[in-house]
Amino acid sequence: MSIKNNQPDWDKIAEKFDVWLPHIAPVGEVLLAALDAKPGERILDLASGTGEPALTLARRLKGHANILGIDTADGMVRVAQAKVVKERLTGISFRCMPAEQLTLEDNTFDRVLCRFGVMLFTDPLQGLKEMHRVLKPGGRFALAVWSTPETMPTLHWAYETFKSRLPEDLHPPLAKVTSMGAPGLLQDLLNEAGFSGFSVEPRAFNYQFRSFDDFWDTVEASDILKQQYDALPQSERGKIRDEVGRFARDFIHDGQLRIPHEYLVAAGSK
Numbered sequence: 702m703s704i705k706n707n708q709p710d711w712d713k714i715a716e717k718f719d720v721w722l723p724h725i726a727p728v729g730e731v732l733l734a735a736l737d738a739k740p741g742e743r744i745l746d747l748a749s750g751t752g753e754p755a756l757t758l759a760r761r762l763k764g765h766a767n768i769l770g771i772d773t774a775d776g777m778v779r780v781a782q783a784k785v786v787k788e789r790l791t792g793i794s795f796r797c798m799p800a801e802q803l804t805l806e807d808n809t810f811d812r813v814l815c816r817f818g819v820m821l822f823t824d825p826l827q828g829l830k831e832m833h834r835v836l837k838p839g840g841r842f843a844l845a846v847w848s849t850p851e852t853m854p855t856l857h858w859a860y861e862t863f864k865s866r867l868p869e870d871l872h873p874p875l876a877k878v879t880s881m882g883a884p885g886l887l888q889d890l891l892n893e894a895g896f897s898g899f900s901v902e903p904r905a906f907n908y909q910f911r912s913f914d915d916f917w918d919t920v921e922a923s924d925i926l927k928q929q930y931d932a933l934p935q936s937e938r939g940k941i942r943d944e945v946g947r948f949a950r951d952f953i954h955d956g957q958l959r960i961p962h963e964y965l966v967a968a969g970s971k
């Protein structure tokens with residue numbers, strides 16, 4: 702069964718995506734540790750969005766970076782490239798390119814990474830095959846995908862809240878975003894893509910906010926649910942915040958909202 706790829710319009714929301722970066726930074730740290738990149742190595746960041754984790758790596762390599770980030774959304778690429786210019790970073794650039802069809806030579810990258818991209822690809826297996834093709838023999842990769850629907854509470858809450866109000870093709874993209882989370886699936890795809898020496902490990906971290914209002918302000922500021930909001934009649938829009946707030950109640954501890962999220966990290970070599 703094919704999964705509807707109704708992900709947000711990344712091109713349109715590119716300028717607003719960065720409000721999420723502090724919240725997913727721990728995942729970037731796990732990937733960079735697994736990648737273990739050295740100065741001067743040629744590194745590819747797939748689905749690099751507004752530039753992470755590639756930019757963090759470039760800053761750490763201090764003038765010895767050799768990094769390319771690619772993404773299908775022009776807007777995301779522009780935001781990432783603007784950061785390179787603003788910070789006068791060298792040895793890093795971003796280009797518009799689909800992960801499934803890299804216009805890059807075989808066996809040319811020492812390292813490939815991808816944070817929360819693979820499950821969104823139109824064809825994840827083809828994206829992994831391309832990742833394998835461009836890696837040098839012995840080169841390393843590290844990638845993160847979201848786990849199962851019930852372990853991704855924020856999107857799950859949105860899905861439950863919107864689903865009875867909208868036709869299926871406008872539901873929040875819970876199925877697509879968690880499409881790599883089923884036990885064994887990522888392992889099978891990596892094997893089929895040509896990888897043999899790798900591990901897939903479950904990991905967890907918290908989205909942390911000062912309050913539910915703080916969380917909801919972030920959701921609204923990022924326009925991540927814009928398609929869903931725009932499709933609702935005016936009379937329904939005001940109800941969404943309160944209904945999601947009811948789900949969030951159980952996650953308020955000591956006045957803070959802490960929402961656990963699970964993901965999978967795959968790392969290994971060609």
Ligand SMILES: C[S@@+](CC[C@H](N)C(=O)[O-])C[C@H]1O[C@@H](n2cnc3c(N)ncnc32)[C@H](O)[C@@H]1O
Nearest residue numbers: 711748749750753772773774799800816821822
């Ligand atoms: C959740 S964002 C992650 C961005 C960044 N890696 C990060 O962690 O901050 C997902 C990104 O995947 C990109 N994307 C989706 N499908 C893609 C594809 N087939 N090839 C390349 N990029 C893709 C989107 O445009 C979006 O920028």
